[in-house]
Amino acid sequence: MFLEKIRQLREKNIFRDLIDRESPQGTRITLNGREYINFSSNDYLGLATHSYIIDAAGKALDIYGFGAGASRLLAGGSALHRGLEEKLAQFKDTESALVFNSGYAANTGIIPSIADADGDTLLLSDELNHASIIDGCRLSKAKTLVYEHKNVSHITDLLKRENAKKKIIITDTIFSMDGDIAPLDEMAAVCRRLDAILYIDDAHATGVIGNGRGALAHFNIKPEPWIIQMGTFSKALGSLGAFLAGSSDIVQWTINNARSFMYSTALPSCVIAASMAAMEIIEKDTVLREKLWSNRNKVVNSLKDIGYDCMGSETPIVPIKTGTVENTLRISGHLFKHGIFAPAIRPPTVKESRIRINVTAAHTDDDIERLIEALKEINNQ
Ligand SMILES: Cc1ncc(COP(=O)(O)O)c(C=O)c1O
Structure with a gap:
C-alpha cells in the first residue's frame, strides 16, 4: 500500500532506516560488528553509562x-x-x-x-x-x-x-x-x-x-x-x-x-x-561540564580551520553545512567508512541539509583528531 510512497522517498534520497547498535550507548558503539566513534548522541556528559x-x-x-x-x-x-x-x-x-x-x-x-x-x-x-x-x-x-x-x-x-x-x-x-x-x-x-x-x-x-x-x-x-x-x-x-x-x-x-x-x-x-x-x-560535578565545553571548542575551532561552516553553533551541537542532500550523504558515508558515526540530517527534519556532530565530555582527543582528519580528507577531495 505504501510502496510507491517509499519509492519516492528513496528517489529523493530521504528514505531513512533504523540502525541497531550492538553495544551500550557511548562514544564507541558497535554496528554490524564494527566499532565506530559516535558523534550522534545527546548524552553530552557521558552519563548514560555512569x-x-x-x-x-x-x-x-x-x-x-x-x-x-x-x-x-x-x-x-x-x-x-x-x-x-x-x-x-x-x-x-x-x-x-x-x-x-x-x-x-x-x-x-x-x-x-x-x-x-x-x-x-x-x-x-x-x-x-x-x-x-x-x-x-x-x-x-x-x-x-x-x-x-x-x-x-x-x-x-x-x-x-x-x-x-x-x-x-x-x-x-x-x-x-x-x-x-x-x-x-x-x-x-x-x-x-x-x-x-x-x-x-x-x-x-x-x-x-x-x-x-x-x-x-x-x-x-x-x-x-x-x-x-x-x-x-x-x-x-x-x-x-x-x-x-x-x-x-x-x-x-x-x-x-x-x-x-x-x-x-x-x-x-x-x-x-x-x-x-x-x-x-x-x-x-563541574569537571564533566568543563570537559564538554573544552571538547566542543576544540571541535569547532578545528572545523573552522579546515574550512567548514558550523552554521552559528554556540553549543556542543555542531552542525556542518553540506549543501545538497547528495553531498551530505557523501560526507556521512565517508565518515562511516572511516569508523565515525555522524548522521546526515536532511529534509524534512531541517530545511538545509547538514551533518550534525554532537560533542560530549566523554570524547577523547584521539576521537576528535580522527573526526577532523576524516573531514579534512573529504573537504580536499
Ligand atoms: C528540543 C527538544 N525537545 C523535545 C525533545 C523530545 O525529547 P524526548 O526525546 O525525551 O522525547 C527533543 C528530542 O529530540 C528535543 O530536541
Whole structure:
C-alpha cells in the first residue's frame, strides 16, 4: 500500500532506516560488528553509562520491580516520582515540578493544556522549534503564528498586532539541529512588557549551560510565575523522561489536563532513580561540564580551520553545512567508512541539509583528531 510512497522517498534520497547498535550507548558503539566513534548522541556528559546512575537504577529495580502498571493518576507512580519532582523544583527554583514520560509527551501534553480551549489563546512559535512543540501547538487548536528564528522584533510586532486574552511565546532554548541559543533575556523582557507567557524547552540546555541549571540560569533570569520551563532527562542526564517546572497552579492544572500525562503509564521507578542520580551528578560535578565545553571548542575551532561552516553553533551541537542532500550523504558515508558515526540530517527534519556532530565530555582527543582528519580528507577531495 505504501510502496510507491517509499519509492519516492528513496528517489529523493530521504528514505531513512533504523540502525541497531550492538553495544551500550557511548562514544564507541558497535554496528554490524564494527566499532565506530559516535558523534550522534545527546548524552553530552557521558552519563548514560555512569556507574553511579546504573547502581541507583539497579537498587530501585530491586525495591520497586520494573513496570509501573498504570498512569500516575491510577497509582502507577512511586515515592521516587514525587522525590524527583521535589528535587527538580528546588533545582529550577520553581514552586513545583511534574515528571513526564518523554520530552515529546511533555510538549504535546503541556502546550494544549495551557492554551485555553475557549480559543482566546495565541501561540507564537520559533520557526526552528522542535517537532514536539509544533505538534503540541497543533493539538492545542489555538491560533499559532510562527516567527522568524530568534527574531525578537518579529515577536514584538506579532504581540502588538494580535488580540488574544492569553499570549504564549514558545521556544527551544538550545536549538536541537542548529546548536544556537535563543535570546531569552530579550524575549523575557518583551514578555514582561507586553504581558505574555514564556514557555521554554530546555531539553538540550539542562546539564549543559547555566552551571547545568539550564537557560534561565545562563541568562541570569529569575524563574517568574509567567515563565514555564520544560526540559528532558533524556539528553545530558543520560536517562529518559521529561519535566515541567513552574508555579504550582500550572503543575496542578497540567496534572488534571495534559492528556499525555493523564492517559499514559508512568515511567518505571528505576528510570526515575537514574534521573535523580544524574541530577545529583550535574549539581555537584563541574569537571564533566568543563570537559564538554573544552571538547566542543576544540571541535569547532578545528572545523573552522579546515574550512567548514558550523552554521552559528554556540553549543556542543555542531552542525556542518553540506549543501545538497547528495553531498551530505557523501560526507556521512565517508565518515562511516572511516569508523565515525555522524548522521546526515536532511529534509524534512531541517530545511538545509547538514551533518550534525554532537560533542560530549566523554570524547577523547584521539576521537576528535580522527573526526577532523576524516573531514579534512573529504573537504580536499
Ligand atoms: C528540543 C527538544 N525537545 C523535545 C525533545 C523530545 O525529547 P524526548 O526525546 O525525551 O522525547 C527533543 C528530542 O529530540 C528535543 O530536541
